[in-house]
Amino acid sequence: MNGWLVAAATLLVLGVGPALWGAATGPVRRRVVAQNLATLLVCLVMLLLAQGYARPAYIDLGLVLSVLGPAGTLVYARLLADELAAVPPTARVARAMTTLSVAAPPLVLPLCVVTGPGRSLAKLLVIGALLMAGNTVSGRAMAGGAHLQRETHDG
């Protein structure tokens, strides 16, 4: 068991566990953010596992998840729009989503350094960019969608 696997196990316990708790309790806005956080964390866990098992092919899992995760959050923002509008996301939620989008690339960077130039590096860079863009877009969709709904309800 090397350091990468230890890091993956730590991320599972300290990251995905609390995210599960957040998704299982509380208001809808917190659940959606917790689910988004879990997607991001599991994506990073996949990358760490790929490095830990020394199998570059496992990086594809992270790539798929970085595409599917934000798409799923957009689906929730759209289909749960009524409930999100009833209890609109606070500024804290929007800030949390922004923090998530900024926090992803620094976590991918060490993996990039270890991987060295090549195909895997390109994949990792794409994953980092996708995570950042996806979290930004889905955060804006959650805040913006609820805001629009409220305006139409008022008007």
Place this chain on the structure above:
Amino acid sequence: MADLLIVLALTLVVAAATAAVFTRNPARQALVLALLGLALAVVFTVLQSPDVALSQLAVGSALTPLMLLLAVRKVRGRGRHDGRAREPR
């Protein structure tokens, strides 16, 4: 020591499944089910079968919640429609 990751991932699956059972609202259950899908994908990856994990990711984290939410939406819309039609005028 190498089994630690497997144990952790399985514990996550058990916790997510229990949480999904005890969440009664289907719309909220969809979110917990998405997490259950993610946990299962981690289990499959730890057990060295990335192909299964890949399909589990697509089905568990995206398709199942989407279908559940669409079904809830359709049922609710129909219920509202019927209620309005039955209202005495």
